[in-house]
Amino acid sequence: MSDDQRFGLDRRVTLPGPLRLDGGVLLSPVEIAYETYGELAADGGNAILICHALTGDQHVASNHPVTGKPGWWTRMVGPGKPIDPARHFVICANVLGSCMGSSGPATVNPATGAPWGMGFPVITIRDMVRAQAMLLDHLGVARLKAVVGGSMGGMQALSWPATFPDRVEAAVVIASTARHSAQNIAFHEVGRQAVMADPRWNGGAYYDGEPPASGLAVARMAAHITYLSEAGLTEKFGRRLQAREAKSFGFDADFQVESYLRHQGLSFVDRFDANAYLYITRAMDYFDLAEEHGGVLANAFRETRARFCLVSFDTDWLYPTRDSRAIVHALNAAGAPVSFVELSSPYGHDAFLLDAPELNRVVEGFLGAGQA
């Protein structure tokens, strides 16, 4: 095994498809950008699929090619971590509809030779999962020891055993939900309207010129607030002023929290495509796992024998603990084995991405239990 394989190798594959999408469109070809870490065991029993969140990517444990920053979940994935390439064959793919190499609005529509833009078909969480399954076929991974994800990644981790009941042995669903609430949809709609209000968006046809960076930055700012707890914001910033002694009585960023938010918005637009933001938020808003199964969430899990691990954070108001509890109740009704814990954290929804030793212990214990 070379170091490249051990510590991440940025790959991209073009699969012929077609992939039949929930919206009815046949997508072909299907491009998937992904990374793998470690090696598939001879018995194929050590594959773990990591699913990323809305603005995440396949660089789960290796440096981001644009920002140069470490992978987004090196706290969970890496040597000595709960998910360890020395033991696991780790796969992480850029979701369908995103902008880090997988098919999405920014990739080329072969029928026109130009970027898809808003001509790209609207996709769902289940479509993302189906594309991941195509990738696993390509990689020769028949079944998953586990599928693991937080936030939108948790939606995929839930959708996996519901869509491919025989291919998943365990699912770890962190800070997530089985359906987007009216408030979730509302915040996403604000973001989409912010993007679309930017004249540079131009109906999604901006790839020849300047992207709608102003609108996308506003969208990111609004969303970012929902990722943090009120108490966490107060602890981190309170009403502290920027590096000046008094209020400016102007409209510069007087408060540190203003400056922080502006930075979040501006840095985001350098690494993300505005149309991809529209498509992925739409997929999340469409997500309602019960609806896909006759309106009864438990029905989603009746055919799988997967074990489940649910984790919520007490200060997460985006996908609060009651959302996880609803999933647990459905799993109980379906007779599926499930462990559930609400962890305490001051950091709100984003806690799953931050230093959370308890989360690591939970995931390590759950994955290890499957080996007994």
Place this chain on the structure above:
Amino acid sequence: MSDDQRFGLDRRVTLPGPLRLDGGVLLSPVEIAYETYGELAADGGNAILICHALTGDQHVASNHPVTGKPGWWTRMVGPGKPIDPARHFVICANVLGSCMGSSGPATVNPATGAPWGMGFPVITIRDMVRAQAMLLDHLGVARLKAVVGGSMGGMQALSWPATFPDRVEAAVVIASTARHSAQNIAFHEVGRQAVMADPRWNGGAYYDGEPPASGLAVARMAAHITYLSEAGLTEKFGRRLQAREAKSFGFDADFQVESYLRHQGLSFVDRFDANAYLYITRAMDYFDLAEEHGGVLANAFRETRARFCLVSFDTDWLYPTRDSRAIVHALNAAGAPVSFVELSSPYGHDAFLLDAPELNRVVEGFLGAGQA
């Protein structure tokens, strides 16, 4: 008393000033648009000042001149209501910095003959209160039987006894706070950035052309979510689709909550000035009553003999009950008489504007108690 006086008379006065603002600027003249209902008693003891919220106006109990809709608080102010023009002399003034006739960015700067735009001085909640005091002087109202307000109106109702301790007998502070939190500031900053991201904003100089309606609509949408509770949104909209049977797999407003939010944004821009939105949100973000009094909130109330009535709503996550409780603690420390109640409502922050019989009973009882 004519019917005009009894049921509201839209008035506007230009006072010479100067008004010394917290930012150091001397504002002159000071225009104030206001309404009054009822007549001032011979002993001057029946004057009640109503303070409006961020996007409110002086038309508290009479039709809005632009939308034609009834006044924004006819549930509280009117014949047979807790605040009744038959008994009270009711005054409501458009706040400084707003756009319904009082001095603000949309009014004319006498030095240039053109609208102030972003040349208007940044103002504070206390500046709004000082302008209201100038209006009371003009009207011959020496003291207030009560000052009453919800949300930003509650900030003014708090600031009144702190700024003019001898002029206020009672203050009713509903769904409000003594300081804007980091999260409050963050949401407002998103709104300001949405306005400023609109090219039509043009640094605030748009009065000769098209206003930045797209940006302001996005700002309003983001803010509107904070006015409603998660449970209220779920109850009102859930994941219900618009008048079609299935998802569109497009970017039209599929969900009712999307359509509702878009409507909130679009209808707002017809009645509100984008620059005024910037100035008033800034004033709210600057509000920290303790900071104005040596960092100790109780100090704000040591010189007043006013009675206080605090009301919060259990589902208000914009200014949650703990914000009201902090004020109550400070009033206790200052030895001020205070009654406090948390009311139950599914409607979040906006509950104070909606049908709330309990709120009416609380206000009626509190105001009546002062007559004993």
